[in-house]
Amino acid sequence: MNWDEIFAAATPELYLAFAGLVAVVLGAVLRERFATVSIKAGALILLGACALSLFNIEGGVAFNGLWETDRFTNLAKAVCYFCAGVALLIAEPYLVKERLIRYEYALLVIFASLGMGITLSANDLMTLYLGIETLSLSSYVLAAFNRDSQRSSEAGLKYFVLGALASGLILYGASLVYGFSGSTNYDAIAQAEFGIGLVFGLVLLITGLAFKVSAAPLHVWTPDVYEGAPTPVVAFFASAPKLASMVVFATILFEAFGNAIDQWQDVILIISGASMLIGAFGALRQTNLKRLFAYSSIGNMGYALIALAAGEEIGGPALLVYMVIYALSQLGIFGVLLSMRRRGGMVEDISELSGLSSTMPWLAVCMTALVFSVAGIPPLGGFFGKLVVFQAGVEAGLWPIVIIGVIASVVSLGYYLRIIMIMWGGDKLAPFENMSGTVGITVSAATILAFPVFTVVIGWMMSLAGGSFSLG
Amino acid sequence: MGDFALLSFMIFAPALGALLLLWVRKITASNATSIEEESRVAFLVGLVVSAATFVLSIIALAYFQPGVEGFQLVEDVSWFGGTLNEAGEVVGGIRYKMGVDGMSILLVLLTTFLTPLCFLASWGSVKHRVTEYVAAFLFLETLMLGVFCSLDLMLFYVFFEAGLIPMFIIIGIWGGAERVYASFKFFLYTLLGSLFMLLAVIAMYLQAGTSDIVELQTVIPQIFAVEDGKFGVQHLLWLAFFASFAVKLPMWPVHTWLPDAHVQAPTAGSVILAGVLLKMGGYGFLRFSLPMFPEASVYFQPMVFAMSVIAIVYASLVAFRQTDMKKLIAYSSVAHMGFVTLGIFSFTEIGIQGAIFQMISHGVISGALFLIVGVIYDRMHTREIKFYGGLVTKMPVYAAIFMLFTMANVGLPGTSGFVGEILTMAGSFQASTWAATGAALGVIFSAVYMLTLYRQTVFGVMTNEKLEGIKDINRTEAIVFAPLIIATIVLGVFPAIIFDITELSVAPIMAAVSGLIG
Secondary structure, three states: OOHHHHHHHHHHHHHHHHHHHHHHHHHHHHOHHHHHHHHHHHHHHHHHHHHHHHHOOOOOEEHHHOEEOOHHHHHHHHHHHHHHHHHHHHHHHHHHHOOOOOHHHHHHHHHHHHHHHHHHHEOEHHHHHHHHHHHHHHHHHHHOOOOOOHHHHHHHHHHHHHHHHHHHHHHHHHHHHHHHHOOOEHHHHHHOOOOHHHHHHHHHHHHHHHHHOOOOOOOOHHHHHHHHOOHHHHHHHHHHHHHHHHHHHHHHHHHHOHHHHHHHHHHHHHHHHHHHHHHHHHHOOOOEHHHHHHHHHHHHHHHHHHHHHOOHHHHHHHHHHHHHHHHHHHHHHHHHHHOOEEOOEEOOEHHHHOOHHHHOHHHHHHHHHHHHHHHOOOOOHHHHHHHHHHHHHHHOOOHHHHHHHHHHHHHHHHHHHHHHHHHHHOOOOOOOOOOOHHHHHHHHHHHHHHOOHHHHHHHHHHHHHHHOOOOO | OOOOOHHHHHHHHHHHHHHHHHHHHHHHHHOOOOHHHHHHHHHHHHHHHHHHHHHHHHHHHHHOOOOOOOOEEEEEEEEEOOEEOOOOOEEOEEEEEEEEOHHHHHHHHHHHHHHHHHHHHHEOOEOOOHHHHHHHHHHHHHHHHHHHHEOEHHHHHHHHHHOHHHHHHHHHHHOOOOHHHHHHHHHHHHHHHHHHHHHHHHHHHHHHOEOEHHHHHHHHHHHOOOOOOOOOHHHHHHHHHHHHHHHHOOOOOOOOHHHHHHHHOOHHHHHHHHHHHHHHHHHHHHHHHHHHOHHHHHHOHHHHHHHHHHHHHHHHHHHHOOOEHHHHHHHHHHHHHHHHHHHHOOOOHHHHHHHHHHHHHHHHHHHHHHHHHHHHHHHHOOOEOOOOOOHHHHOHHHHHHHHHHHHHHHOOOOOHHHHHHHHHHHHHHHHOHHHHHHHHHHHHHHHHHHHHHHHHHHOOOOOOHHHHHOOOOOHHHHHHHHHHHHHHHHHHHOOHHHHHHHHHHHHHHHHHHHOOOO
């Protein structure tokens, strides 16, 4: 075994797995005493993994080609670990108040992040499946983490049953691909002759992955799981795993099926168009903020898929930039939702934001900026995300989907504006309970990132992500 | 001026002022000051900041040399995208580039001139959330100035669309009873139009590798050259830009958001909307559509003419039937902006000069008219024409000011309204006799509805008892109207002060299109 290779390619994941296992032992031995520090320790571990990914950004190949990392995947990984760490930090006050503070929470997030790292590094369908299952199984448990709540248990069960089906589809697709190409390695699949058997395998893989990123028509689980699962869990779901799954989606299509782009481009275009429209129209009548942002995320996945459909060279960097901006602003938005707490309980209805601008002006300003950012209005960060995605679509000549994107953007403004109008124009309600420091800092930081500060970083990110992405 | 970034300083001064204001608010909030005190501080800060911005724009005008071709006071920094050349400099890509020519410096002046007046006019009439109100206006001013100074297409787009946010908030929070509906309509209409422009901007950027407006004006007509007058990409790009600017201007038939927005917006919001935001459409035509897509502009001239004439005649007739004073003036705005498009698409120097003049003049006059409505609305809280009558007996000064601006809006010689209308009509006469005839009809109609409005509200016998106690304009209002009156008359008597400045910026536009008209 060549340890140099392995350390070059997989240090963050090895570290994460090791740290996670140590934490398991600590949790088992110390129990409640560990529970109180587990969240901060977990966040520290994840931020360490983030630093490791950035430190060793060039990556490499390991485990006989099962594992391959480059600047593109390492950048995605770093952001994923960062988002997971922040999602963990903002969860703590909620868990304490809801008496849910158990050391398993941090462990599950760590192992879910490990799963993301594995899928992102995968250069082989086996590795991919391993990673997806690690991520998914932790996620199912997280969704049901509030086990005394019927809604949370229901959400976990729903997620599990449907997620298991999607995993099955991916596995079946992978076995078909293996059968017809003779290998599970991405590079070998790309070399294989493309026949009808591979098409079937490809379609099943796309279906399973579309479920994981909650793209239409496999989006139906999203609003229910978002509504039922505890809010900090949703903050986690909405940021890091979305980013990871979307980048994995792109890696497998670009690396393993890059030559067959004419086979899958139309499928992605249809999924993308349907997601954008369903996301836009579906959210219009929602009154629960978590459901609303679930639809909003479905729509946003549709935009990211435009970049995916544009192909590797044009779309790759755009996809990553879009998803990074998206993931960071989701953390901010869910930070705001986490601070919506009255009379000891969480409130989730859109009308609860009424008059926020006079009771908690700074929170209202942050939420306004974040919502306009997700809606893609300049000069906020989300606009630049949409800009690069549309640019990729136009460059690839995908005019119809870009025009659908424009129409969906206008429709979706219908509900984004409603949130803003309620905050600024509605009658004054009692203020929310004081929010904790970490949540406040996260919300503020996400807002500042949403402002054009982000545009300074965009060029750097584009070149970083684009420089390493080449056809296999 | 050296390396001092005068334009950037001017553009971002209001935004800095707004941040300062929000910070001041945070400090005073803890001292539990009364609402009156808070509103006084807010308006004072707003007034000082916007007046300072006006002074900065005057300094910019002083440094501006009308006799020099091209853009002046240029600032140019790479923003993102683009490639490195051998010297290690970034070429192409999206740049932060600012600069002004004769046309934009005038619109900048118009903006900085109207904003302080808006604060004066809302002093006392806006009573809740004053800090936010002032901050929203200051942010809006920054964005408007950015639109007129941007020399990078992407930067222009960012400012252009970002302006929707503060205006949406202004209408939505401080507006009338139907404010939510009006603000949504305003936002969604303009957004749909400008997103199509965004797609065109992206397509142009990808083809040209730069979004520098000056470079695009030379390369875009070559890249998207039209072969044998056939319908091509250039026409599609023109339509995408047209979608955005026509909604903004607004042109018939996409004008329907304007009356709603105006009626619901607070007075100062209407002033800025009619005075500056509408001008962005006309500015866009002159800066982008004509120089970048000359063949397509010529191709679509008949369509634009038809839409302009319909706008002028139809909007005038609709204005005549309005019962709400603000709605009447809103429709009159649609009609007057019809003259602007008529002048621009006449492709004659006199027409384009007239269009720019008309934009400036309409900015002043319509702003003044909305303020005039605001004066009696603040006193009686209704804008129904029927409610009023015989105001001249109680408010003689007000009646005189109203008379002046009525005449200016009608286009009486000696006021600025006359110059704009006569020049645009003269320009369009050279291009199409029919269009000029239609426009002339509109001038007559405008006299009909404006004089009817004036007669019904100011003259006659005061029958409504509620009006007995109404007071003439106070000192603040007089201060607001004085500069507007001076501007209207000075521009009407010495129109050359505008033409001297705009002359050299019209020349390149003419050079782009003049070879194409037979």
